[in-house]
Amino acid sequence: MEYLKLIGIVIIILGFALHFDTLAVVITAALATGLASGMSITHLLSLLGQGFMDNRMVSxxxxxxxxxxxxxxxxxxxxxxxxxxxxxxxxxxxxxxxxxxxxxxxxxxxxxxxxxxxxxxxxxxxxxxxxxxxxxxxxxxxxxxxxxxxxxxxxxxxxxxxxxxxxxxxxxxxxxxxxxxxxxxxxxxxxxxxxxxxxxxxxxxxxxxxxxxxxxxx
Structure with missing residues (x-):
């Protein structure tokens, strides 16, 4: 089951190889990795929002x-x-x-x-x-x-x-x-x-x- 946490890497590789939307692929990979690691959807969204706020100056x-x-x-x-x-x-x-x-x-x-x-x-x-x-x-x-x-x-x-x-x-x-x-x-x-x-x-x-x-x- 530990290997299931690497599903995000697989999603990114396949998404980029199939030329899917980059932002959608990255977000999907993050959500899949978090859920596979046992995080609640609330905690996961909170981490994503915090990450965006901490790095918003970059964009x-x-x-x-x-x-x-x-x-x-x-x-x-x-x-x-x-x-x-x-x-x-x-x-x-x-x-x-x-x-x-x-x-x-x-x-x-x-x-x-x-x-x-x-x-x-x-x-x-x-x-x-x-x-x-x-x-x-x-x-x-x-x-x-x-x-x-x-x-x-x-x-x-x-x-x-x-x-x-x-x-x-x-x-x-x-x-x-x-x-x-x-x-x-x-x-x-x-x-x-x-x-x-x-x-x-x-x-x-x-x-x-x-x-x-x-x-x-x-």
């Missing part, structure tokens, strides 16, 4: 997806394009450098941004394309280059500046891990030594974006 970013879709549908993207097209001296590289600075500063203050969803797709990428198209239409290759560069800038800003905030999850994890290994490293020290890394990343990326502008002109 909070999903709220931004419909919001971004709504504002795009009502002209946010076009408004950004129209605004940038009026600024003749603004280039894709300058826009991306400005966003990189914003990304690193917000990371330093612990402000979490879902950059790719909230900024890159609806704002930064269209703005960069609009500034590049002032002098003429863009080829499909150049459009793809701008898309890739815009996405990369968000990743660079987030990756190299995320440890500037002493209470970020990465900093706390490193501090606790080093302490468990017998090395007393405080979150303040990790954040302090992350400053040169963030500055070097900014300077190198700034130069790379300037080279990117020249590449688009060819």
């Amino acid at each position: 909070l970013f999903l709220i931004t997806l419909p919001m971004i879709g709504v504002v795009e549908r009502h002209g946010l993207k076009q408004a950004a394009v129209n605004g940038i097209s009026k600024l003749k001296h603004l280039s894709p590289g300058k826009i991306l450098n400005l966003y990189l600075a914003i990304r690193e500063i917000t990371c330093a203050f612990g402000i979490a941004l879902s950059g790719q969803v909230q900024f890159i797709r609806p704002l930064i990428n269209p703005m960069a394309q609009a500034s590049a198209s002032v002098k003429g239409a863009l080829s499909p290759k150049k459009v793809d280059l701008i898309k890739g560069q815009s996405a990369a800038i968000d990743n660079i800003g987030n990756f190299y500046a995320q440890n500037l905030f002493i209470a970020s999850s990465g900093v706390l994890l490193m501090s606790s891990t080093m302490k468990s290994l017998g090395h007393a490293v405080s979150p303040n020290e990790i954040a302090l030594y992350s400053i040169p890394v963030a500055l070097i990343a900014f300077v190198l990326t700034f130069y790379y974006n300037m080279r990117f502008d020249k590449k688009l002109q060819n």
Whole structure:
């Protein structure tokens, strides 16, 4: 009878193999495992609800997806394009450098941004394309280059500046891990030594974006 408690694994394997709805398969597996283990339906539902409440912050970013879709549908993207097209001296590289600075500063203050969803797709990428198209239409290759560069800038800003905030999850994890290994490293020290890394990343990326502008002109 002990093996019956593994029924949830069987349900998940079969459900995924048969391409059933993922959420339905997981919930069914959880219910089957709980019932097979002798839990009451009330206790089981209570555990599922508690698990959701404890981890609800993980899925909070999903709220931004419909919001971004709504504002795009009502002209946010076009408004950004129209605004940038009026600024003749603004280039894709300058826009991306400005966003990189914003990304690193917000990371330093612990402000979490879902950059790719909230900024890159609806704002930064269209703005960069609009500034590049002032002098003429863009080829499909150049459009793809701008898309890739815009996405990369968000990743660079987030990756190299995320440890500037002493209470970020990465900093706390490193501090606790080093302490468990017998090395007393405080979150303040990790954040302090992350400053040169963030500055070097900014300077190198700034130069790379300037080279990117020249590449688009060819």
